[in-house]
Amino acid sequence: MNGRPAPRQSDVARLAGVSQSAVSRVISGEVDRIPPETRQRVLDAVKELGYVPNAAARNLRNKRNRLLGVHTFEAVFPHARENFYFDFLLGIEERAEEVGYDLVLFTSTGTSDGRRRIYRDGTNRLNLADGSVLLGVATDREELARLWHDGYLFVHIGRREVPGAEIPCIVPDYQSAAARIVESLADRGHRHLAYLREGIEQESYADRRTGYRAAVERLGLQDRSPGYRGEPWLTEEWLDELVRGPETAVVAESVRLAEDLRRGLAERGLEIPQDLSIAVLEGSGDEPGHRWDCLVIPRRQIGRIAIDALVARVENPDEPPTSQLVACDLVAGETVAAPRR
Template sequence: MTTPAARPRSIRQSDVARLAGVSQSAVSRVISGDAARIPDETRRRIHEAIAELGYVPNPVARNLRGSRTQLLGVHTFEPLFPNAREGFYVEFLLGIEQRAEETGHDLVLFSSTGDGAGGRRIYRDETNRLRIADGSVLLGVSPDRDELAKLWREGYPFIHIGRRDVPGADIPCIIPDYRAAASEIVGRLHELGHRDLVYLRDSIDVEPYEDRRAGYAEAVTRLGIADASPGYREGRAGVPDEVVDALADGLCTAAVVESERVAAELRTRLTERGVDIPGDVSVAVLEDTSAGDVRWDDLRIPRQEIGRIAVDRLIEMVDDPDAARESTFVACEVVAGATVARVKEERG
């Protein structure tokens, strides 16, 4: 008995985009005849790629695209607008708004689906409220993972800003690469002569903090750095007395801290012991502290860029319902401040 030959995969718009070196949304616009803002050279490359691959547009998909609203949704799992202008999500929203305008889309903000407990839900009476938009960008620290799984199973186009693990659903995310940034910060401390570190955790346990911890652990192991702190070995949060003692007594020369809040507490405790930052101890923070009063050495998340990328990825999903829905990592910038210096005994 012979085994039937595998059916060849049809050529997709994503294949054309990859060969032409352009975005999938540009391919879609050229195919649909809406290419007024596409440069001639880009259109030429797209047509050449179509001819080379033998791409034939799917009439069903084109009909679906013809019924599009040109609306993109933004759903937030927590209220945003009561926060100050410098709130964490504002820069993401600015990037989303800019890119939506550039691509000819309007935005719909979903804010009336409260669950009565301070959070927000996607479904009401088993109905997906997001469906009035062609697709949606989701933001928030505490999403309902069951709802994300349901949304994924329905095939509705969406992308989540920030890594979120959902059992049984490989949801597409735009992910700040905290792991690589944390590893880079440890590497910089190592270059400055620091060999004995402590790690101070916040009390938050979500994927972005898991990524920071994984990046730190990888670098500590790779570089042979010593760290016996309870934040690293035991997962204890806060600023333990034994950590303050180790830094004040010179047993450890640097601290890597997950949040500005914990870093501020550490600074207060060390100041009370007469310990200077960075004169005696170096401290780096694994989040953006640019809005604060202290120039911590830290990392910066390209939030506007992430918002723009989220819109582009979402449009690609809407343009090609069969396209792979993959996550995208975006590099964070490690920024030198005024709280890290060469290890004390090596200073000239």
């Protein structure tokens, strides 16, 4: 044996210059709508690559057992109710039941580092289900790419960019929400803003930053903060500069950064929102004495939308994968007011 991986349907499709669904049809004998020349190209590619169809996986896929999978890349138990993903899971469960599908939650890791894997010993564990909803911050992009190239049906909650693959995603619209927060501050009279940036490089944060910057530039606002220039965290030096400067409002990427700012301002004798307004680009819940003005991700709704998108693909696998944006809500709290200075 030469140790090379066995060819897959995606390899046949690439060599033949056709879609993976066309390869699947030819291999399964469903050639009524396949032009003869396309069929021949597929057969030639199959022969050249030595591709052998996975009969068990094909039979399972054609049979359809009305079972949908849910795979989380991080643990959600034993404290699921307090977990970021709990409301997503509620929406997923509700909608799956409404449309007549059962759910299976894939939880085992099979790795020494504790990370949750989809493939184990070269086998896709999700094949038990007709298709799966995937979610998690620590997404394994190599596994996403492999799923896509294998033709497995799935949707991912949250935007994920994977080179060479079109990952179907249900995406909270952070760009528009961040822009709307900036617009609301401008409507109240704030012209000088500052941005507090986390040290995280992920699509969801990139979308927030894109929306914020676009709104600041479009409205002609001023932002001289380190965060706006791409520097993360909140330093004591910048806090002192913020107190002396013209800024009247701050937009923070997280509640953690907003709390750090609140404590730093209190140590300097300043209050929120009397001296400085703060808005947060994530849901905050109700903090005792501090209910932040923030965006809220409609997690339950997104879970339901993810099931609808997945079922649409399961029941019509030839439809191309698409992504959907879902608007975030803006919640008025107690931390934004008109500028006093």
